[in-house]
Amino acid sequence: MVAPTVSTPDAVVIGMGPAGEEVAGRLADAGWDVVGIDERLVGGECPYWGCIPSKIMVRAGNLVGEAHRVPGSAGISRVQTDWRPVVRHVRGATDDWDDKVAVDRFTTRGGRFLRGSARLTGPNEVCVAADDDSGRETVLRPRRALVLAAGTRPAAPPVPGLAGTPYWTNRELVEAERLPGSLLVLGGGAIGLELGQAVQRFGCQVTVVEAQSRLLSREEPEAAELLMRVLTTEGLEIHTGAELVSVGYDGERFTASCRRGERLVAERLLVSAGRRADLERLGASTLGVPADARALPVDERMRVLGAPGVWAVGDITGKGAFTHMAMYQADVAVRGILGRGGRAAEYHAVPRVTFTDPEVGAVGLTEAQARTVGLPVRTAVADLAAGSRGFVHGAGSDGFVKLVAAGGVLVGATAAGPTGGEVLGLLTLAVQARVPLEELRSTVWAYPTFHRAVGEALTRI
Numbered sequence: 394m395v396a397p398t399v400s401t402p403d404a405v406v407i408g409m410g411p412a413g414e415e416v417a418g419r420l421a422d423a424g425w426d427v428v429g430i431d432e433r434l435v436g437g438e439c440p441y442w443g444c445i446p447s448k449i450m451v452r453a454g455n456l457v458g459e460a461h462r463v464p465g466s467a468g469i470s471r472v473q474t475d476w477r478p479v480v481r482h483v484r485g486a487t488d489d490w491d492d493k494v495a496v497d498r499f500t501t502r503g504g505r506f507l508r509g510s511a512r513l514t515g516p517n518e519v520c521v522a523a524d525d526d527s528g529r530e531t532v533l534r535p536r537r538a539l540v541l542a543a544g545t546r547p548a549a550p551p552v553p554g555l556a557g558t559p560y561w562t563n564r565e566l567v568e569a570e571r572l573p574g575s576l577l578v579l580g581g582g583a584i585g586l587e588l589g590q591a592v593q594r595f596g597c598q599v600t601v602v603e604a605q606s607r608l609l610s611r612e613e614p615e616a617a618e619l620l621m622r623v624l625t626t627e628g629l630e631i632h633t634g635a636e637l638v639s640v641g642y643d644g645e646r647f648t649a650s651c652r653r654g655e656r657l658v659a660e661r662l663l664v665s666a667g668r669r670a671d672l673e674r675l676g677a678s679t680l681g682v683p684a685d686a687r688a689l690p691v692d693e694r695m696r697v698l699g700a701p702g703v704w705a706v707g708d709i710t711g712k713g714a715f716t717h718m719a720m721y722q723a724d725v726a727v728r729g730i731l732g733r734g735g736r737a738a739e740y741h742a743v744p745r746v747t748f749t750d751p752e753v754g755a756v757g758l759t760e761a762q763a764r765t766v767g768l769p770v771r772t773a774v775a776d777l778a779a780g781s782r783g784f785v786h787g788a789g790s791d792g793f794v795k796l797v798a799a800g801g802v803l804v805g806a807t808a809a810g811p812t813g814g815e816v817l818g819l820l821t822l823a824v825q826a827r828v829p830l831e832e833l834r835s836t837v838w839a840y841p842t843f844h845r846a847v848g849e850a851l852t853r854i
């Protein structure tokens with residue numbers, strides 16, 4: 394057995410996704426001796442299997458969707474789809490899943506990179522197993538900061554039979570060179586709907602199975618109704634409130650049975666049923682984190698509760714699994730670690746965008762969430778298609794703006810539509826800065842824009 398190498402850098406960062414890479418790079422910029430560790434690729438889920446490749450697919454699907462809107466508005470169109478340019482774009486964007494550029498970006502800032510699987514072996518000790526068969530181990534005892542940014546991985550629900558099948562997660566779908574003829578999507582959340590709609594537009598027959606009574610169950614019910622209508626019109630088969638009781642694979646086809654009796658068959662199965670932090674594998678119990686915790690408990694400065702000298706950032710904190718939250722938290726942590734002060738983390742205006750067509754952008758509380766916390770809620774909805782811009786736009790203008798107000802300010806809002814994610818920008822600012830409703834009502838909204846629906850909704854709230 395080879396004796397482990399022992400090192401005592403200033404800081405150790407476990408996980409080099411958007412959150413960890415930002416923290417490690419900025420501490421290195423500050424002249425610290427930083428070791429960044431990742432068992433996969435520097436950059437994490439977002440650039441290689443998440444945001445970027447999925448949005449490349451969504452963009453390609455949107456081009457196809459838009460081309461189908463030409464008849465009736467601008468003549469005739471004939472679209473012959475081809476998935477190969479999409480595959481090429483994804484491979485180019487990910488450098489064929491090679492992170493050399495990202496590793497160099499970090500090391501040229503002065504950081505040290507270690508590829509391997511890290512595990513906490515004490516309150517301030519990390520053991521890293523090399524990613525080869527050498528059995529080599531490195532023990533790191535950071536002198537000033539330990540940062541946990543190990544993200545999440547796809548969760549497979551405990552459906553009988555599922556574990557034994559060659560199902561796909563977002564990773565296999567993103568890496569696939571060819572689309573299957575049919576795809577069963579388990580989970581009608583962000584991943585399932587974005588990717589499901591994109592591949593359906595390329596001729597893959599998609600069936601979505603969602604356990605909750607509606608799609609995007611954490612967002613407003615109006616968003617679920619809108620997507621249900623648009624996606625089924627595009628040909629997706631959607632089963633909500635569906636409980637799977639078994640999944641099988643015969644070497645060619647997946648078969649899924651629902652308790653209600655539906656029997657669904659497809660060439661491939663995508664599991665997009667949420668993600669989980671693997672705290673046990675990380676050894677989080679050495680920090681006193683309960684075995685059944687789903688996320689690392691942190692304070693408003695991203696310090697892990699009860700673990701002095703340890704910070705956590707990104708998806709692993711359970712505060713919103715989005716790249717923009719990972720970057721936001723990384724900034725709070727870096728300022729704290731370097732003693733630079735500034736504002737602590739706050740979560741009253743977390744924005745999120747589901748990049749379906751129409752996009753569903755939302756910020757802050759939904760109406761149901763606001764009522765649950767006892768706020769005296771007022772709401773208003775304005776339809777996009779009924780407005781001047783919707784009339785001009787014609788096909789593809791489905792959407793709405795919903796405002797949730799309490800105490801004279803907006804506490805939440807949803808902007809769904811062709812540019813829902815962009816309209817969300819002004820709503821995010823209004824919720825973040827607690828702009829008085831009176832101020833918002835006296836704002837002049839440019840004509841004819843989709844965002845004028847915000848002004849219209851404000852007249853009714």
Ligand SMILES: Cc1cc2nc3c(=O)[nH]c(=O)nc-3n(C[C@H](O)[C@H](O)[C@H](O)COP(=O)(O)OP(=O)(O)OC[C@H]3O[C@@H](n4cnc5c(N)ncnc54)[C@H](O)[C@@H]3O)c2cc1C
Pocket residue numbers: 407408409410411412413430431432433434435436437438439442443444445447448509510511512542543544545563584674675706707708709713714715716717718719748
């Ligand atoms: C299909 C898909 C689409 C998405 N689209 C969007 C989007 O449009 N917008 C958006 O904001 N967000 C999107 N997300 C979410 C976004 O990817 C994540 O929120 C973001 O990557 C989280 O960053 P992170 O640094 O916390 O974790 P990750 O990106 O998961 O990085 C964690 C890193 O830690 C490493 N690691 C884990 N455990 C260990 C260990 N024990 N030892 C060593 N290394 C370890 C992993 O290999 C990984 O590289 C999407 C996600 C998916 C899956």
Ligand SMILES: NC(=O)c1ccc[n+]([C@@H]2O[C@H](COP(=O)([O-])OP(=O)(O)OC[C@H]3O[C@@H](n4cnc5c(N)ncnc54)[C@H](O)[C@@H]3O)[C@@H](O)[C@H]2O)c1
Pocket residue numbers: 550551552579580581582583584585587602603604605608609610635636637664665666667668713714715745746747748
């Ligand atoms: N545009 C974006 O920002 C974006 C895009 C993709 C992913 N993400 C992030 O990644 C996370 C993971 O995405 P996701 O879509 O896997 O998770 P999700 O939590 O958004 O949706 C998962 C869905 O699967 C359903 N589900 C769970 N178990 C099920 C079962 N046994 N049968 C049927 N349905 C079941 C859930 O009810 C839920 O609706 C998201 O929460 C989000 O934070 C963000």
